[in-house]
Amino acid sequence: QVTLKESGPALVKPTQTLTLTCTFSGFSLNTGGMRVSWIRQPPGKAMEWLARIDWDDDKVYSISLKTRLTISKDTSKNQVVLKMTNMDPADTATYYCARISTGSSGWYDNWGQGTLVTVSS
Amino acid sequence: DIQLTQSPSFLSASVGDRITITCRASQDIRDFLAWYQQKPGKAPNLLIYAASALQSGVPSRFSGSGSGTEFTLTISSLQPEDFAIYFCQQFNGHPFAFGGGTKVEFK
Numbered sequence: 001q002v003t004l005k006e007s008g009p010a011l012v013k014p015t016q017t018l019t020l021t022c023t024f025s026g027f028s029l030n031t032g033g034m035r036v037s038w039i040r041q042p043p044g045k046a047m048e049w050l051a052r053i054d055w056d057d058d059k060v061y062s063i064s065l066k067t068r069l070t071i072s073k074d075t076s077k078n079q080v081v082l083k084m085t086n087m088d089p090a091d092t093a094t095y096y097c098a099r100i101s102t103g104s105s106g107w108y109d110n111w112g113q114g115t116l117v118t119v120s121s
Numbered sequence: 122d123i124q125l126t127q128s129p130s131f132l133s134a135s136v137g138d139r140i141t142i143t144c145r146a147s148q149d150i151r152d153f154l155a156w157y158q159q160k161p162g163k164a165p166n167l168l169i170y171a172a173s174a175l176q177s178g179v180p181s182r183f184s185g186s187g188s189g190t191e192f193t194l195t196i197s198s199l200q201p202e203d204f205a206i207y208f209c210q211q212f213n214g215h216p217f218a219f220g221g222g223t224k225v226e227f228k
Contacts, residue, residue: 106212
């Protein structure tokens, strides 16, 4: 059974760096074809795709947020970490990690429940 | 960037109703579209991928159709557990985009 779970601070101050961890089970990011993304949803708005990391350490970022994002993986811990710098109240959102279905072009077959991050002083 | 527009944003329906949700893409995305169901506090659940393929374990009352720029999700006979939010996602190219969601409420 595949599971993913996001963890991180519920509250961050403006200008701080957010670090979120996605801990997963049921698959390995060492396996060819495995890919994990971060996606967020501001309150009342549509989901926004943020970043992706692949089994071969290839990384793709949202063009609009590229300068603020860093995605990494720790395969020994089955974790994917997202760092977002210079946080702003507009970054208040529920942040999700999700796995791209193996061999697919990009649909997500497993998601975490999400973690709400509020940016406020 | 590709934009996805979902309609309606809200839909009131009764158990047993047939409902249809539309997702329109700002440019041709072939069949690179997925549909998800989300309930409050829960992880999104994949329903349909590649526009019309039913994800394993998803009831057959769910179906998807369309290609190019217009897509639909149909629930043939709404069940109590289907009251939720539904959203579409395109994966034709980065950045992946999502529709704004349709909340299906009990009439």
